[in-house]
Amino acid sequence: MCGIVGAIAERNVTGILVEGLKRLEYRGYDSSGIAVLDSGAIHRVRRVGRVAAMEEAALAENTNGQLGIGHTRWATHGGVTEPNAHPHVSGELIAVVHNGIIENHDHKRDELKGQGYAFTSQTDTEVIAHLVHRHYVQDQDLFAAVQRAVKELEGAYAIAVIARDNPDLLVVARMGCPLLIGVGEGENFVASDVSAVLSSTRRVMYLEEGDVARITRESVQVFDGTGAAVERKLHLSDVSLASLELGPYSHFMQKEIHEQPRALSDTIEQILAQGFGASLFDGDASILQGVKSVQIIACGTSFYAGSVARYWVESLTGLPCAVEIASEYRYREAVASPDNLIVTISQSGETLDTMEALKYAKSLGQNRTLSICNVRESALPRFSAAVFYTKAGAEIGVASTKAFTTQLVALFALTVTLAKLNGRLTPEAEAGYLDALRHLPGSVQHALNLEPQIKAWSDRFAAKDHALFLGRGVHYPIAMEGALKLKEITYIHAEAYPAGELKHGPLALVDENMPVVVIAPNDALLEKVKSNMQEVRARGGEIFVFADLDSHFHDSEGVHVIRTPRHVGILSPIVHAVPVQLLAYHTALSRGTDVDKPRNLAKSVTVE
Structure with missing residues (x-):
């Protein structure tokens, strides 16, 4: 659940790396960093927090180079600290960025320590950097060093590697985590997601399991896990840059x-x-x-x-x-x-x-x-x-x-x-x-179009610490989805139950401080849902009902009703998903949380 970007070109790639990381920030935003080859040395910039903080530091340090790699992190091994941020280096000679989890990192760490390697982070990724370094110093062949290093790894990885003494080569490998190559004219790129390379090229090549690739400005060579040269199909991405912009929206x-x-x-x-x-x-x-x-x-x-x-x-x-x-x-x-x-x-x-x-x-x-x-x-x-x-x-x-x-x-x-x-x-x-x-x-x-009414509810929810969602039949999963959305972005503890389960335990939680959201379409179970609502009201619970236009619900003391469109039959769950999304969104705004990047979560879950 991290984002990788890399570039090799005849121009300064720092801006390309930073822009790519901004596109990938949804994959992880605990920390970020870049490493570029600058004047015969690896120049590394890392910061805890969002990409913007790292970008500011890179600009202040006048980071400049034609070969580089970048990373935005969602922490797995080790806390959110600058030493744990990527890229990781070994001997000022090798720099690595990595997405995934190396399952045998403890064993390899002990082995490498025994060979004199010093570790400065708690991450599994630093093991990769030292492994590549160990193989590289033997014959100065970066591609071969990466090939040998990945054969020692157990787990999932997508990696990009550069070496101080190889200004014309970028090496990447993948196993279990996504990685693609963006093909340009006299320049090439790598990334976890096509969004990171769209500003430079629309031509992309997706690596397969076990692939290792050597990338120069003019060429891309891919080798499978056996070491045999293979051709990977070139695709023209249909993702538009406009779809990646906010436009008139706030989030x-x-x-x-x-x-x-x-x-x-x-x-x-x-x-x-x-x-x-x-x-x-x-x-x-x-x-x-x-x-x-x-x-x-x-x-x-x-x-x-x-x-x-x-x-x-x-x-x-x-x-x-x-x-x-x-x-x-x-x-x-x-x-x-x-x-x-x-x-x-x-x-x-x-x-x-x-x-x-x-x-x-x-x-x-x-x-x-x-x-x-x-x-x-x-x-x-x-x-x-x-x-x-x-x-x-x-x-x-x-x-x-x-x-x-x-x-x-x-x-x-x-x-x-x-x-x-x-x-x-x-x-x-x-x-x-x-x-x-x-x-x-x-x-x-x-x-x-019900958004203004739902927004009016959000202030009530923003002051709460817990919420309960109820549904029956095919709408019970929509109640579960509503509870998930609320807890994901507002940090309010929310649970969902089939409404008929109330009397088998959850009813003990209901009081005036526990808002209860009810999905109440006009279907065969409507009367049963109404009975369950009475159980809530009898215990002093405040009820918020999403009811179809033809469900004949009315506001009353402790019962608030928003009417969605008339019942649309078998596709009703799709329509009822929208109000619970809007409720979570506006409650998050009321609470001041980060809507698009909630704490501890990332978009693409490529680790166990």
Whole structure:
């Protein structure tokens, strides 16, 4: 969960590195640093805090060089201190930046100490710097030194390495963490994410597992884990720089919440054009034929999207559906079936736990694998038999919003496709679902128009330390997502429960200091939800209700109601996700927290 950028050019790369790190700051913002080759020496600038502090220091020191690497950190090994910030150096000869976790770093640290190496940080990364140094001093071949060093590493890594005595060479390697090469004219770049290189080039090459690459100003050579030269496909990125700018918005989270009607329209467009069916999926969609069960694997917000889909899958297809957190699935004895469809969900396509869970599922002989992802050519789609690409566009805010709602559209498309392939979808039902999708962006826009009313609630929540979210049926996962959003960016402790579970324990927490948010659509469970609300009011709890326009709720003492659009049927969870996003956003503003970069969190989770 860190960001890497590197550049080799005929111009000063300091500005390129700093700009790239600003683009990658969503991946980590505990500290940042750069190292450039300047006048035959490695010039390193590091600072705790945001990239802006490091940029100011680099400008003050007049940092200048044509070869350099940079890093923005989310702390794993060692605290948030300047000595722990990247880049790490060895003998003033080697500089390294690293994303990932080296699992055998303790053993290697002891070994290197025994050979006379001194450590100045608590990080696992410093081990890499010393390993490369140890091999480099033997024959002065940086590329070979990196190749030999990575063979000693256990764990996940993306690294970029420079040497004081090699002003014309940048070496990179990856295993388990994303890394790409940006190809320019007489200059080349490396980064964790395409956003970091877009200002210089749109041509990118994605490295595969085990790859090590030697990069000069004029060439890129890639070698796989066996040492054999390989060709990696060159892609023209379709990500626009405009999508990475705030525009008229105050925060990326606010921007991305308001981009949802467009993101949904773009994702739905392909479904409306083709109808439901295998043609919606890239890759080998034949895996959808003969599916007997569905296993959804994801983390965080994506897990909640999968939890909504479980209700859809079982009700529309008649197939059993299980949803599991990736970090749990990958470490248990799973019951495998060749007829089980493994569905993995990740906005970035690089979530390490989800990727490892997919590898585990495939190792059990489950090769019906489908990923839902927002980033083309990322690791998860490449390792899956089929993929549905959402069209949310770049998502920068740590708290996922438009990625979540577009994932729900993708899961709905998968559900209806499976129902169609299993002979459980009539033409009339298919037409009805397509019509519901067609009207969905308008309903979401209606929900966005409620922002002033939701903002008025935020001051009440900002003064609280705890909150409870309730939902029933397919809306229970939306309550979980609402609680997650609130705790992520406001630091208010929030939990979600199925409303019917209140009397089995959580009701003991309810008092006048515990606001209770209720998702109350006008569906078959509405009367049950109303009964659960009475249980809360009887204990003095204050209730905040998101109800459909036709639910016949009214404000009363201790009960506050905001009416979302009229009930939109099976797609209602997507519409109800929007108000809880807005509630979290405005409560965070009221509390003065950092909305886009909440403490202790980062966007792309590429470590365990």
